Amino acid sequence: MTSASPFAGAWREFCENRTAVLALAVVVLIVLAAVLAPWITPQNPYDIGTLSLMDARRPPGYVGSGGYVHWLGTDAQGRDLYSAILYGLRISIQMGLAAGLVSLVIGGTLGIVAAYAGGRIETAIMRVVDLQLSFPAILLALVLVALLGQGKTQLTAALVAAQYAYFARTAYGAASAERRKDYVEAALAIPLSGRRIVFRHILPNVMPPLIVVATVQIANAISLEATLSFLGLGLPVTEPSLGMLISNGFQYMMSGRYWISIYPGVALIVLIVAINLVGDQVRDQFNPRLKR
């Protein structure tokens, strides 16, 4: 027990929650499937040469012109849905990660700067952040996507603008609590440089709550991106995420061809709920009030 790292302890504690372990396994599995999509799918759904309209809108279990079984059916362009879902997951996960990480960096920086600098800078930053938090994220993202146009970069920017405020609030709360502690005063009195205090002392204490927010916000970003794509305001048709697959299937659902919308939706929900469950456990572990 001499060299038990804090990570090993945290991991052991994490394993005590069966649901969280299962959820983590699901997340890992989905991410792996998305990364390995080109090697584990029968078809590249965006290589138009391999598509045949003869195969369009076939129900699950249909054997298409490619000679293999479409386990989840095909969509209106004759794409194998299983392949389309895995390729769609790649885009959704990419967007979620990109938006989550950029918001983490921008929001975290703003929050720490506000807490460390104090005075007018603090008031200015936190005013804007609070104003934004009172405004629904979906509306903000909707407007920004409409303004910036379609594309991965534009969408990421819209998601970041809608989400960074949560990180800024969290970082600000943690950093201003840290800022008031005696050891920071002592470090300032030595005097250590401001940069050193921020990076060596404040940042490590701000990271845990930020990581908790990040897990939840990655799930939120994926969900928000899917919603925007469903509304036709997300990514261009050439980069179909899960939201767009669902949106494309919507018009065929009325005639009972449910699989085009429902299966991509199931993939989306399982991913989002699993990330949230992992996030819940991580949050409980970082919460000192729940410690025995």
Added chain:
Amino acid sequence: MLGFIIQRLLQALLVMLAMSALVFVGVYAIGNPIDVIISPDATQDIRAQAIARYGLDKPLWEQYFIFIGNLLRGDLGRSFVFGMPVVQLIMSRLPATLELTLVAVIGATLIGVPLGIYAGYRPESPAAKAIMTASILGFSVPTFWIGLLLILTFAVWGGMLPAGGRGDTVSVFGVEWSVLTLNGWKHLLLPAFNLALFKFAMMVRLSRAGTRELMLTDTVKFARAAGLSDATILRRHVLKLISIPIVTVFGLEFGSTLAFAVVTETIFSWPGVGKLIIDSINSLDRPVMVAYLVLVAALFVTINVAVDLVYALLDPRLRPGERS
């Protein structure tokens, strides 16, 4: 106190000015609306005329000042697509959104609060765990996908309820309402349920947390010692005490529910303001976009100011200048 009110109102006014400028510049930076207004084979003359008629030949700052001037007179411009005043257009769509939002928020409260109280009263019971699972799903599953499932289950497979539209309406004081007809309720049920889920989850969590805390307090202990039954305690004391945060959230969330209606209205083709804004984004109908955003911003600023003022009235510690 008066000073605080004036200061808060001035701040709100500044925020509104900044927001309207941002919205105006932002919206006017996208696309060229002249292609929407006139047909592509129009002559150069007609084109120039149309540009002049809509004031699009003037510099941006001048357009903004004209816009603000008109705004103060209650004129938000004319829709490029519908060819009618934007205020009239939004007002004609507002009742549909209002009734959808009201039914959703009230329904979520009426069902969510009792269930949340029960879950807080018996936190270990299987029913409480089921309620909490439902609320977690309500929080994390995207609204639009639940909407699809509802349409698939009740409209496509079940054939019980219509998948879209508003149904029969009754005109009261010149405004059409669906809540007054049976057919209207049939159309309202699915979208309202869809919109209500998120609020329901929130109401359950709030009232559960409040009840759990209250059950441990002296109030409840004394009431029990006085021989009151648990049902009476929950109804008469717990409900009354947890209703303060619930009413606050109810007010704050009403605004964001209006915003979320965008998604639900699109799925169920509910002819409200939310569907209007999506359509206007897709058709580059600038005046409608600007007007909607300015109105929503005004709504949120008003709600925030109102909440601040009410809190200051209730809690003297929040009043600046009176700290001793």
